[in-house]
Amino acid sequence: MTADYWPAKERLAQLPTPMHRLARFDQSLDARLWLKRDDLTGFVLSGNKVRKLEYVLAYAKRSGVTRIITCGGVQSNHCRATAFACAQLGLACHLVLRDTQGRNVGGNFLLDQMAGADCSIYSVKEFASGLPSLMSYWAGIYEAKGEVVLEVPTGASDGVGIWGYAAAAFELIEDFQREGISPEVVACATGSGGTQAGLALGFALAGYEVDLVGYAVCDDAAYFDRKVAADIADWRRRNPDVRLQAPLRYRTVDAYVGAGYAKPGEADLALALKVASTEGVLLDPVYTGKAFYGFTADVQNGLASNADAVFVHTGGGFGVFPYVNEFERRWSER
Numbered sequence: 001m002t003a004d005y006w007p008a009k010e011r012l013a014q015l016p017t018p019m020h021r022l023a024r025f026d027q028s029l030d031a032r033l034w035l036k037r038d039d040l041t042g043f044v045l046s047g048n049k050v051r052k053l054e055y056v057l058a059y060a061k062r063s064g065v066t067r068i069i070t071c072g073g074v075q076s077n078h079c080r081a082t083a084f085a086c087a088q089l090g091l092a093c094h095l096v097l098r099d100t101q102g103r104n105v106g107g108n109f110l111l112d113q114m115a116g117a118d119c120s121i122y123s124v125k126e127f128a129s130g131l132p133s134l135m136s137y138w139a140g141i142y143e144a145k146g147e148v149v150l151e152v153p154t155g156a157s158d159g160v161g162i163w164g165y166a167a168a169a170f171e172l173i174e175d176f177q178r179e180g181i182s183p184e185v186v187a188c189a190t191g192s193g194g195t196q197a198g199l200a201l202g203f204a205l206a207g208y209e210v211d212l213v214g215y216a217v218c219d220d221a222a223y224f225d226r227k228v229a230a231d232i233a234d235w236r237r238r239n240p241d242v243r244l245q246a247p248l249r250y251r252t253v254d255a256y257v258g259a260g261y262a263k264p265g266e267a268d269l270a271l272a273l274k275v276a277s278t279e280g281v282l283l284d285p286v287y288t289g290k291a292f293y294g295f296t297a298d299v300q301n302g303l304a305s306n307a308d309a310v311f312v313h314t315g316g317g318f319g320v321f322p323y324v325n326e327f328e329r330r331w332s333e334r
């Protein structure tokens with residue numbers, strides 16, 4: 001971490017985050033499970049996006065930017081974290097949001113508005129077919145008023161944002177040393193690929209070899225293999241002189257996507273309740289619930305047999321509130 005290639009960042013996240021064992025939960029498993037608590041990077045500024053925004057918003061400030069435009073679903077954790085980070089740094093913020101039929105109130109969207117972000121909601125169709133032109137449409141409007149705009153891609157996943165998870169990989173290596181473990185697997189949820197790309201980059205920069213597995217919550221493994229490679233290629237373009245100390249190593253598992261993005265299965269919801277009640281840890285229905293379900297299913301099938309395995313908890317807690325009906329149905333059926 002002391003290497004001179006490391007760019008300056010804004011301090012937005014509470015770091016380092018804790019890492020601890022899930023000793024009750026893993027009793028029935030043939031592996032020792034650990035949780036890296038990136039859900040605890042803050043409160044309104046919480047979850048994995050904050051680590052990426054530390055670098056993206058520092059870059060924005062250096063470049064004289066006055067307004068951030070970014071995008072995601074109406075319940076996007078990334079958009080909520082960006083809205084609050086912009087408010088903290090005195091930047092204006094516009095969110096280009098994809099309609100999430102029936103879940104357009106409460107949760108992260110309430111918080112976006114409280115943080116003063118300008119929000120515009122588009123249908124799934126408009127968003128899918130025209131996101132880049134929607135972003136540049138709004139950029140044009142603000143630029144005509146004399147504002148300096150930075151368009152931040154989905155999840156702040158690009159060659160700047162992934163520095164945040166490269167730094168997190170170095171923090172994890174310190175956690176492993178402190179606990180005296182050398183994990184066989186490090187796993188995370190993958191939604192826009194930046195967390196996975198950053199961790200792969202960080203382990204390669206540090207020369208640390210480990211099986212890094214991203215659990216897709218949408219799309220498929222081929223898509224994420226391309227997206228992670230593209231984010232790292234963007235990073236290389238921006239940092240041509242920085243040398244990796246080990247080969248890049250990552251893979252994506254898409255076997256647990258289920259019905260699609262933000263559509264948790266019954267087993268994902270059941271596991272979230274089990275983890276909340278046995279370990280006092282909140283998983284969310286969109287990302288960590290689904291990914292942790294896949295990860296523990298793979299552990300049951302022999303991934304990390306008799307070894308340590310680490311799951312990076314990427315946050316998403318406010319995402320439980322739009323799913324109140326699904327959770328309530330589970331108590332009434334008990």
Ligand SMILES: *Cc1c(COP(=O)(O)O)cnc(C)c1O
Nearest residue numbers: 077191192193195287314315316
């Ligand atoms: C965005 C998000 C992810 C996925 O991270 P990416 O870097 O976009 O792949 C995982 N978990 C939560 C809670 C998120 O909000």
